[in-house]
Amino acid sequence: MFEKLTSLSFLQLIRHKSVQNFIFLLFIQSSNILISLMAMPLLIQSIGVDQFGLVSLALSVILIANVFVGFGYNLSGPKDVALNQKDTKALSAILSNVISSKLVLAILAGVSLLVAVKGFGLFQEYQVILLYSLLMLFSEATLPVWFFQGMEKMRLVSVANVFSKLLYLMGIIMFIGSPQDAKWVNFFFGGAALIVNLLVLVYVHFIFQIRIYFAGFSKALQSCRSNIYLFLSNLASHISVSGGMVILSFFASANILGMYSLAERVSMVLRMFPSLTIAAIYPNSSKLYEQDKVGFYRFLLKVYRLVILASILITVVILVLAPFIIRLLAKELISDSVVFLRILAFVPMMATLNIANMIMILVTDQKKVLFNSSWIFCVYMLLVATVMTAWLGGKGLAYALVSTELAIFITCSLLIKKHSPALFSEFYGRLLGRHHHS
Template sequence: MLEKLGLIPIGDIIKNKSIQNFLFLAIIQSSNILITIISMPLLIQGIGVDQFGLVNLALSIIVLLNIMVGFGYNLSAPREVAINQNDNTALSHLLSNIFSAKILLAAFASLLILVGVFGLNLFKEYQIILVYSALLLFSEATLPLWFFQGMEKMKLVSIANIFSKLLFLMGIVLFIHSPEMSKWVNFMMGFTGLMINLFLLAYIHTFLQIRFYRPQFSAIWGSLKENSLFFFSNLTGYFSVNGGLIIFSFFAGAETLGMYSLAERVVMVLRLFPAIIIQAIFPNASKLYKKDSHSFYRFLKLVYIRVLIGGALIALSAYFAAPWIIRVLSRSELSESVMYLQLLSPLLFLSCLNIPNISMMLVADLKKLLFKASWMMCLYMVVVTTVLTYYFGGNGLCFGILSTEIVGYIICMVLLRTQNPTLFHGFYS
């Protein structure tokens, strides 16, 4: 009815390629969150809390290495694909070079794991789990999400992602029934992802007429150099947010690690909220920034107020609902996990504080400033959380992570004020 009255052009909105891309990305993210929530109680029941913690710890290391495998191509490659949408030859060379680069990086990351496990005898409690988890590196290397983003054809890859996660969930239900099976959890996730990715590559070759050429190593080396800043920004940013579990592994046993891991998984799912907001407002914010700076600042302030209110409400809900959340996910009373979840619940609100700073850096293309803020935040996080965890255990780790968000917000504000005062005062004045 609204569409007929001309009040809201719903058809035009749905047909908009940028809106479609965002909606399908949101579907991918939502399905990942949903499968994570469903799989947690199944895994805890099947392999136990201690093995669940070790599986998550191995996954944290793999995700860290996946940043190296991705090497910033998720930021640079969609733009290159979009520019060459109608040139199949250019797309063929681009696809061949990027996939070759990522597979080489996945092989190098796998070699690092093997050297760490069998050469240096690291990761003692979860060596086999980590080795089996290495298949996830090749799943990441073959994921063509960046290609479909650039081509503005996100429907197929979003459906494929959901199907992959459902296969993984089915595998947990059918095969993961004892602690000895914990080594297969991440392997199964990597295997289902890799199979679906190979199907997507076959579709690209058959239906989109994209050929696979021999890699051009000079082009690969050039792209790696261009993406180095993106890579280090992603790496330091990830470790600042997700490195707590790795640090905690040096001070806690498997059962305590599992208790913390369960709470952290819940918080990190909720923490996707500000990231999705930044992704959602980025296209419109970029247009407003170029056309009318006053409209841009007004838009960002309006979003910021609403996000802070929403973040505060979700954080409070997580705090008061912590006993129920842990009981539903673990199907048992885990008081230590409840305590960790309640301590970490303010993280969602604190992470929302930095939304305008990050948004301004992105729309103004301040990559070097963003990288500088990322490594300073990461350095603070590693030092402070290590010290606090050593003296106060899991509680100290929680306070260290919370303080990292506050310090990160202050760092971004100071850098913006000193390096780009016009941008800073335009929003904060």
């Protein structure tokens, strides 16, 4: 089946579950970005730039806390579900265990932030906004995207995601009218998501006949222990992705920060391409690795070659259209932003190189390898970005981020070769045409 993938018609290709996973994940991310762009001017007009900045700061704190609440289940969950797609009892245990664990983590994160605010007086300027934002921890805990990703049935959850964002947008339009309403912005965001998530879980219970129950604190603790390396890997990745602007802020003026931020936003959207590819093919890859090793290698090779080609085309397009893109976003041509964007255009292409390595790490459940590689390139990024930014400013940071993606690929390759030499040799042997077995 898989060796015929390239000869499939367009309609047949669209029906492939991995392709559908990618399309719906892309739809979710694209709709999130679009609705965020629509909400931004409405909020600035209603609550003012100052309060909007405080709302954004509170959101940043919650997003960091949500890395803790997520605890790596976005990586372990889809695989567990994919391997038990037809076992209702196993799916009930997996879904209940993950939701229970994330709810316990959300409570811990919420209590910690309450103590930080009420006990230590932290986050002085936006304490009230932050407290109203705590609902977002529970919307993260009940988010079922990972479950549908593993089931390879993303249509419902993608529609539900758009509905929750539209509900949030409606709340802003109807109820946010003055700076005093700023505390409700993130509350509406978390509330809309939580309501929709609970409705989706009710749907899962009745349509898939899956029981959802509280698994208990001991099960939650045991689950968290098994996921500790995935959580720490996610934390390292979050620091690597989000740390660049913080480093630049120590060396550059607000003007340079603004020009770099403009280019970085485009780059972050493009950076979703390899991430979404991994998320889309991970469930099918997990099944194939367990059931059909030859099919696994063939499938991964075809995907890898296609995404490498696509990433090269995307990079070329961005290099050519960089001035037009900056002019479109900023309403004027900012030459420094164009320079930054043309360097950052190579980030997604370099990141695509590591797709096969990530899939091999995930399907073989090498959590320590993922942990080691994540923190190696996190430290690399922080050191190189600091040196390069101090030397060349925004351009130095852009070059550092490109080199970080290359460092990730090299690090993961070396670690896989060390810990799974047969897997490494088999895949890269086939990729380079050195494998002649069927």
